[in-house]
Amino acid sequence: MEPKAKPEAEYVLRLDGITKRFGALVANDAITLSLRRGEVVALLGENGAGKTTLMNILFGHYTADEGRIEAFGAPLSPGDPNAALAAGIGMVHQHFTLADQMSVVENIVLGTRPLWSFNLGKAAARERIRALSADYGLEVDPDRQISDLSVGERQRVEILKALYREARILILDEPTAVLTPMETEALFATLKKLVAAGLSVIFISHKLGEVQSVADRVVVLRGGKLAGERVTSEATRRELAELMVGGQLPVNEIGPPSPGDVLFELRNVSARGVGGSALNKVSMQLRGGEITGLAGISGNGQAALAALMAGTLDAREGEIVVHGAAARTWSPRAALDNGLGRIPEDRHATGMIGDMSVAENVISEAYRSPRFSRFGFLDWKAAEDFASGIIKAYDVKCPSPDARVRLLSGGNMQKLILGRALDGDPDIILASQPTRGLDVGAVAYVHARLIEARDRGAAVLLISEDLDEIQTLSDRIVVMHRGQLSAPSERGELSVMELGELMAGHGMDGDHDHAA
């Protein structure tokens, strides 16, 4: 907007030698990062690389042990959450911070007005929001209630909230994790407009593809240290990946499938929704020796389907057929007794009991078997041996079977869940968002185990919002939209954009009849 300053020279944000220690752990080790006006810098790194800590320091949630921060040429006082906001830095978190029962305007105005003012100045606010929406392509109706909005729309509200508070620097934490390919495109278009208007963006991600398409520069963190900095146009994808992982990228080979019998089948099943659409006469077949990928935009009924298969949600109508026989009752217990291995979507809420030990957690599905209990008494020795076995076989980093699960990283927790679910080689496997939030190494590990299970003849259902993952692993793909399933397509049959169309609900109804 003010063309007099040379873009190269004008740093809007400088983090200089930031070091932060938590006990023996150095979460950030002398990290230096600068952001120019009108620039998108990607902060790339795996989970635990120190991205979140660095942003928490910038926002005053933590105080750095060493180093200083300068915003627009003025030092930012450390440890003061209001300083960053006052300096014009806005953040869009991965988990949104919106009040569901309030409208878009109310959410945006919230906290910008003094507590004792009588009206919220909604009319004026509405006008400004409309103007910002139009300028930056952030379409959203200011008067709708947040709970009625899609995830993509909610993210737009978060961005509008930052812009409304006159943020000049926008920090986006893993913004595409919850978006469809189309929504991602729209977000990138918005970012281009913001940058053109002189704002600066820090884009936190661990996805290489989108980093390359949106960022001017990439700063890579690894193990709390600055692993490297590259101008995006001069760096290859491979180079960035190796900076991030610190070595060779693990690659999973997936051979041609050898399909077997139908091991698990849903016939015209309907059920109420779980945080999204209800299931409406869903039919699906899972064959042994195959990975079936279930794609879809979050909230279209995948959670309900996963809960149904796991046994925590009852079907209103329809049949569940396991190994060729219709199940008369279905519950978590029945699922386990029928040989299902289940990986739940939310490992903290559903998968593990954080305040209990590793040993106590890994036996939670089998503690009643004679292997772990006799006459109502548990055999802790057997439980600990079992836990040690999983820790070793699945390469779980944890001090001992007695360690609280809460202290483990997401990747290690997921490995424990895998170990528990795959114990006894189940021939039907439900993997719901099995790699969400995991780092590249852990993702490859989970994939390898799923492929292994498929190759020994198990029927795997992979539910994921990550289309790359679906396309890489799945022998067949089905798409869920508003509680209905598309007809299955073979590997490689549909392009990303064609899948995106199905996810948006185009051409679902016509195909639905064949699916059954």
Next chain:
Amino acid sequence: MRLEPRAASSATATVVWPVAAIAATILISSVLVMIAGASPFTVFYLVFKGAAGSQFALVETLTRATPLIFTGLAVAVAFRARLWNIGAEAQLYLGAVMTVVLGTGAVALPSAGLIPLVMVAAMLTGALALLGPAILKTRFGVDEVVTTLLLNFIVLLFVSMLLEGVLKDPMGLGWPQSRRVVSEAQLPRLIQGKRLHFGFVLAIVSAIVVWVIMKKTVLGYEMRAVGHNAEAARFAGIPVNRVIVKTALLSGGLAALAGFSEVAGLKGNLTLDLSPGYGYTGIVVAMLALLNPLGVIAAAIFVAGIFVGADAMSRSANVPSYIADVMVATSLLTMVTAIMLMRYRVRWR
């Protein structure tokens, strides 16, 4: 001010913070004692002497601790499974009612048969008293805090009705009290001529049994799993509702033992002042013990000691014995704070 979780609490921290909590309790109580116009040194000396300074004092403290161990266990067991049983008072009284019903001559058996019979019957009564709220919670999602709390008042009025009616002692000169339990139903005294009775041994044994249940058995494992994360427990195939019902039966039974042991061991009959709020104090005991069954023994003796000691102190130091309530409440607050500081680091900016 913000809280940062600590990765692991160090060994020294687990000692330092509870000690600091006790010091803070003494400090805060001292201020109140000084406001009441007495010297804190004298008062604390007298409280200690009254609670543990002589055989008489010690016996009195342990006698007072007995019902608190039972109600503390009842609460600890229930809270561990996130069943908020606020109704130990009601279950205590119902246990006492059953003790009186069977123990005043309705059944003629020698001690070796009568005492276990009455005890088991009392436990069942208390267990059934909590079954209703547990079923309402698991079937209809009715908040058990409300149902168990309100049942306390219902049960107290019910007991009052019984004591004015069918259970009234015809020889009681019109007082609302029951007949005395027959000698075969009475728990033996531990020391000849002192008030401490076999109920105390029963309480210690109960604490050990509960500890074994929580640590070693399938049921204890299920209860802890449901308490820590009911959703994950359900996903893993643990029958959450059935576990809650079992927890309720165990908790109600333990609370009823307090009523049984007070009637059969100490008072001999049932009156409306059988419990000066042991059911509620059990919550404090359980919290101070961090829900650990063995910790309940220590916490119950500590709380009982303060009450007994403060009674003795108020007689000679002219400070109201209400200071005991303040000290117990303060110790609970400081202990809870200490536990928080053990787990979190406070950042002042």
